Amino acid sequence: MPRSPDPSAKVWRVADSVVMALPLAAITSNLQALSPAEQHRASEIHHQQRRHAFLASRTVLRQWLSQVTGQPANRLTLGTGPHGKPFLVEAPTLHFNLSHGGDWLMIALSDRHAVGIDIEPIQPRQRLTQLCRRYLSENEAQSVLNLSFDQATTQFLRYWTCKEAYVKGLGVGLTIPLNTVDLTLPPNVHSIEPQGIASAQGLEPGWQLYQWQPTPGYAAALALKVSA
Numbered sequence: 001m002p003r004s005p006d007p008s009a010k011v012w013r014v015a016d017s018v019v020m021a022l023p024l025a026a027i028t029s030n031l032q033a034l035s036p037a038e039q040h041r042a043s044e045i046h047h048q049q050r051r052h053a054f055l056a057s058r059t060v061l062r063q064w065l066s067q068v069t070g071q072p073a074n075r076l077t078l079g080t081g082p083h084g085k086p087f088l089v090e091a092p093t094l095h096f097n098l099s100h101g102g103d104w105l106m107i108a109l110s111d112r113h114a115v116g117i118d119i120e121p122i123q124p125r126q127r128l129t130q131l132c133r134r135y136l137s138e139n140e141a142q143s144v145l146n147l148s149f150d151q152a153t154t155q156f157l158r159y160w161t162c163k164e165a166y167v168k169g170l171g172v173g174l175t176i177p178l179n180t181v182d183l184t185l186p187p188n189v190h191s192i193e194p195q196g197i198a199s200a201q202g203l204e205p206g207w208q209l210y211q212w213q214p215t216p217g218y219a220a221a222l223a224l225k226v227s228a
C-alpha cells in the first residue's frame with residue numbers, strides 16, 4: 001500500500017476476489033453480527049451478487065476491526081450516524097470508513113482523526129457535461145471540460161473521489177452541495193502515493209484531502225480531519 005499521509009491513518013486495499021471468496025451461506029448464517037441498519041440495507045438488495053458483495057465487505061471490515069481492537073468480530077457492534085456513517089459502539093474514538101468500487105474494497109482506519117475514503121473505477125461516464133455542472137464548481141468543471149474525453153473522465157473522477165471521501169468523512173451523506181467545494185487538481189497527474197489537494201473554498205476547517213491512483217484504472221481519495 002502507499003505510504004499513509006498521516007501516521008495515525010492506515011489504508012488497506014483488498015481485491016474483490018478476496019472479498020467475494022467469503023461464502024454467502026456462511027455470512028447469512030451469522031447476520032445477527034450485523035447492525036440493524038446493515039441488516040435492513042442487505043434485505044433491500046435483491047441482486048444476489050451485489051448483496052453478497054455488501055455482506056462480504058462488512059464481514060471483512062469486522063475482521064479488520066477485530067484485529068485492531070482485539071475483540072471477537074461477532075461481538076463488535078456497528079452503529080450508524082444520522083446519514084449512515086458507521087461507527088464502532090465499543091470504541092467510538094476509532095474512526096473508520098470503507099468504499100467498494102469495481103474490483104476493489106478500501107478501508108481507512110484512524111485512532112485520532114475522522115476519515116472518509118472513496119475508490120472508483122475510471123470508466124466512461126454518460127452525460128459528463130451534466131455531471132460536471134451538477135457536482136463540480138465552475139472552475140473545476142471548466143478544467144475538466146477543456147480536456148479530451150478520456151482525460152476529462154479521469155479528471156472528473158479525481159474530483160469526485162475527493163468530494164465523496166470528504167462528505168463520507170463528515171458523515172453528512174450528500175446533504176452538502178458538492179459544487180460548493182472548490183479544489184485544485186492539476187490534470188494528468190496520476191501519483192501512486194497520496195498527494196495533498198489544495199482547496200480554494202468549501203472545506204470545513206481542519207480537513208485535508210489526499211488523492212492518488214492506487215492501481216491502474218482506479219482513482220482513490222482520503223479525507224482526514226487533521227485538526228479541530
